[in-house]
Amino acid sequence: MLVALLPGDGIGPEVITQARRVLDALAIDGLVFEEALVGGAAYKATGHPLPADTLALAKRADAILFGAVGDPDCDALERHLRPEQAILGLRKELSLFANLRPATLFPELADASALRPEVASQIDMVIVRELNGDVYFGEKGMRKTATGKREGYDIMSYDEDEVRRIARVGFETAMARDKKLCSVDKANVLETSQLWRDVVIETHAEYPEVALSHMYVDNCAMQLVRNPGQFDVIVTGNLFGDILSDQASMCAGSIGMLPSASLDAAQKGLYEPIHGSAPDIAGQGKANPLATILSAAMMLRYSLGLPEQADRIEAAVAKALSGGARSPDLGGTHSTREMGDAVLAALT
Amino acid sequence: MLVALLPGDGIGPEVITQARRVLDALAIDGLVFEEALVGGAAYKATGHPLPADTLALAKRADAILFGAVGDPDCDALERHLRPEQAILGLRKELSLFANLRPATLFPELADASALRPEVASQIDMVIVRELNGDVYFGEKGMRKTATGKREGYDIMSYDEDEVRRIARVGFETAMARDKKLCSVDKANVLETSQLWRDVVIETHAEYPEVALSHMYVDNCAMQLVRNPGQFDVIVTGNLFGDILSDQASMCAGSIGMLPSASLDAAQKGLYEPIHGSAPDIAGQGKANPLATILSAAMMLRYSLGLPEQADRIEAAVAKALSGGARSPDLGGTHSTREMGDAVLAALT
Numbered sequence: 001m002l003v004a005l006l007p008g009d010g011i012g013p014e015v016i017t018q019a020r021r022v023l024d025a026l027a028i029d030g031l032v033f034e035e036a037l038v039g040g041a042a043y044k045a046t047g048h049p050l051p052a053d054t055l056a057l058a059k060r061a062d063a064i065l066f067g068a069v070g071d072p073d074c075d076a077l078e079r080h081l082r083p084e085q086a087i088l089g090l091r092k093e094l095s096l097f098a099n100l101r102p103a104t105l106f107p108e109l110a111d112a113s114a115l116r117p118e119v120a121s122q123i124d125m126v127i128v129r130e131l132n133g134d135v136y137f138g139e140k141g142m143r144k145t146a147t148g149k150r151e152g153y154d155i156m157s158y159d160e161d162e163v164r165r166i167a168r169v170g171f172e173t174a175m176a177r178d179k180k181l182c183s184v185d186k187a188n189v190l191e192t193s194q195l196w197r198d199v200v201i202e203t204h205a206e207y208p209e210v211a212l213s214h215m216y217v218d219n220c221a222m223q224l225v226r227n228p229g230q231f232d233v234i235v236t237g238n239l240f241g242d243i244l245s246d247q248a249s250m251c252a253g254s255i256g257m258l259p260s261a262s263l264d265a266a267q268k269g270l271y272e273p274i275h276g277s278a279p280d281i282a283g284q285g286k287a288n289p290l291a292t293i294l295s296a297a298m299m300l301r302y303s304l305g306l307p308e309q310a311d312r313i314e315a316a317v318a319k320a321l322s323g324g325a326r327s328p329d330l331g332g333t334h335s336t337r338e339m340g341d342a343v344l345a346a347l348t
Numbered sequence: 349m350l351v352a353l354l355p356g357d358g359i360g361p362e363v364i365t366q367a368r369r370v371l372d373a374l375a376i377d378g379l380v381f382e383e384a385l386v387g388g389a390a391y392k393a394t395g396h397p398l399p400a401d402t403l404a405l406a407k408r409a410d411a412i413l414f415g416a417v418g419d420p421d422c423d424a425l426e427r428h429l430r431p432e433q434a435i436l437g438l439r440k441e442l443s444l445f446a447n448l449r450p451a452t453l454f455p456e457l458a459d460a461s462a463l464r465p466e467v468a469s470q471i472d473m474v475i476v477r478e479l480n481g482d483v484y485f486g487e488k489g490m491r492k493t494a495t496g497k498r499e500g501y502d503i504m505s506y507d508e509d510e511v512r513r514i515a516r517v518g519f520e521t522a523m524a525r526d527k528k529l530c531s532v533d534k535a536n537v538l539e540t541s542q543l544w545r546d547v548v549i550e551t552h553a554e555y556p557e558v559a560l561s562h563m564y565v566d567n568c569a570m571q572l573v574r575n576p577g578q579f580d581v582i583v584t585g586n587l588f589g590d591i592l593s594d595q596a597s598m599c600a601g602s603i604g605m606l607p608s609a610s611l612d613a614a615q616k617g618l619y620e621p622i623h624g625s626a627p628d629i630a631g632q633g634k635a636n637p638l639a640t641i642l643s644a645a646m647m648l649r650y651s652l653g654l655p656e657q658a659d660r661i662e663a664a665v666a667k668a669l670s671g672g673a674r675s676p677d678l679g680g681t682h683s684t685r686e687m688g689d690a691v692l693a694a695l696t
């Protein structure tokens with residue numbers, strides 16, 4: 001089994017190093033790694049954020065473990081050369097349309113949430129975010145208005161097939177949990193959302209056991225603060241999912257804790273922490289590697305068929321936290337490497 | 349001075365009634381009211397959510413006090429007949445492009461926030477939301493793809509003039525406060541956001557005293573939970589502002605507390621609570637009228653040039669809260685009318 005390691009920019013390499021140590025410690029038979037450049041690091045070395053070699057490796061691999069991309073040095077580049085295009089390109093080229101973002105509070109971290117402990121402790125949800133469409137991938141550009149003014153534009157759209165396949169992932173995810181699905185849109189304003197809502201309702205017929213509800217995105221952003229415990233599975237589009245999943249992660253303690261899986265129709269996947277490259281703390285050993293370590297666990301479970309090994313990692317993370325391992329984002333002073341050490345110690 | 353009263357749907361009429369009682373109690377010389385139908389109520393009576401008479405009254409009035417629109421009975425109507433089109437139509441027809449949404453926690457309500465009291469008590473910000481452009485007003489519709497599939501689409505766009513005028517409102521608002529402006533966009537993905545960011549940076553030259561920062565919308569949704577006290581003024585587009593301001597309101601206690609002003613270039617404005625029509629509790633006396641009463645205060649301050657009267661209302665609301673007035677959203681049992689009574693008692 002080949003795992004592509006794509007550390008990327010900022011804190012990406014640091015957190016990937018710790019995840020690699022944990023995977024190595026499991027000594028899984030036949031698991032091999034190959035590393036490649038991606039993002040700003042790839043641009044600086046090769047002139048492109050997603051070099052052909054990197055894309056080829058990602059296609060060849062059984063799964064991809066990804067750090068983060070984003071580099072302020074590259075902000076002034078043309079859009080197609082920016083680091084973010086690497087992750088957008090991988091998602092699109094590999095048809096990774098289903099992004100699963102679990103948000104759960106480790107009980108050990110009840111104190112780390114900005115929410116009251118009694119509210120935060122209720123959080124146990126999965127956000128299913130569509131990843132191949134929406135305003136992310138529509139035609140976009142700069143143009144001039146009739147009166148010669150600069151105008152930026154982006155076309156938002158979904159077709160029924162795109163909505164149906166992600167709706168099914170939402171319903172399937174709900175079937176494996178508490179059978180409650182909340183579809184989030186802005187159908188009172190957007191036609192894209194109206195189609196989304198229509199197709200989700202149609203797809204519900206295939207999953208009559210699931211209790212389906214609909215919520216406007218503004219209300220959902222509010223409910224995620226007011227009473228996040230009400231949600232089991234949320235399914236939503238690319239843009240709304242981007243915003244809501246970051247918000248939910250913070251409700252659940254720290255964005256430094258949450259992993260994600262981006263899957264294609266055959267369960268091949270890219271696994272990444274949901275945090276970004278955090279250039280402000282890069283190279284200082286302050287990054288929390290647990291989101292990446294937990295992403296490695298998701299990889300073992302979903303793409304590599306090794307659920308017991310995934311359980312072992314997750315148990316080790318919980319044990320490290322009970323033992324007091326706390327990086328700065330969790331209010332402690334453990335370095336990135338010390339967080340890795342604590343997980344390794346708990347593993348053996 | 350003519351105030352147009354547009355109660356609308358759901359809890360709209362109940363909360364407007366209480367705001368009207370408070371305005372009447374101030375016995376302001378020359379202040380007259382005229383009421384008209386809007387939203388689902390107008391559709392049911394006249395076949396249109398924003399009848400010509402209502403629009404004419406809104407244009408003629410010096411200010412508009414608006415309840416809420418939204419009625420599940422109307423969900424299946426064609427888009428141009430739905431209640432929400434009334435508020436969108438008013439914003440557009442009257443060129444109300446600048447939406448000011450203050451979020452502050454009344455100290456009396458520290459317990460009502462889902463956030464820890466030490467986090468919630470730091471909140472003191474204004475969100476400046478653009479209200480006449482973005483994906484709300486671009487071309488939109490349903491079409492068929494090349495393979496005959498249904499597709500929904502909406503065009504997102506801003507031109508430089510639209511961005512500049514709202515950026516100026518953001519900078520002006522910051523100048524009158526702590527001189528900190530955070531512009532929120534998604535420039536790593538959207539061209540509309542790239543133009544937004546470019547123009548905000550250009551406009552900064554007019555306001556060198558203001559400290560300007562930029563934040564991606566996903567990160568902002570996270571920071572509003574993690575550390576909302578970091579924000580002074582946020583300026584953002586129509587869609588992101590819709591989401592972030594609802595979220596911020598909940599961080600500040602209850603969405604039932606927060607007023608808003610939607611202003612044109614001459615400070616004429618429409619004033620409304622940021623909550624919706626809440627059909628589930630309509631007619632039960634459970635709605636919190638304080639957001640509407642505080643919207644009336646904003647109206648006196650911004651459009652009618654009566655800042656002392658605005659102060660009186662705000663002081664009365666604070667006094668009512670100290671005295672223990674709590675509607676169900678604030679964890680109490682006061683009815684809508686009793687909340688109004690408490691403000692009236694505090695006023696005299």
Ligand SMILES: CC(C)[C@H](C(=O)O)[C@@H](O)C(=O)O
Nearest residue numbers: 069084087088242536537566
């Ligand atoms: C880096 C950026 C393009 C990306 C996105 O918006 O999807 C990130 O925020 C994410 O959520 O993975």
Ligand SMILES: CC(C)[C@H](C(=O)O)[C@@H](O)C(=O)O
Nearest residue numbers: 188189218417432435436590
């Ligand atoms: C009712 C709806 C169209 C409206 C909006 O999205 O602007 C509302 O959510 C608001 O924020 O005033």
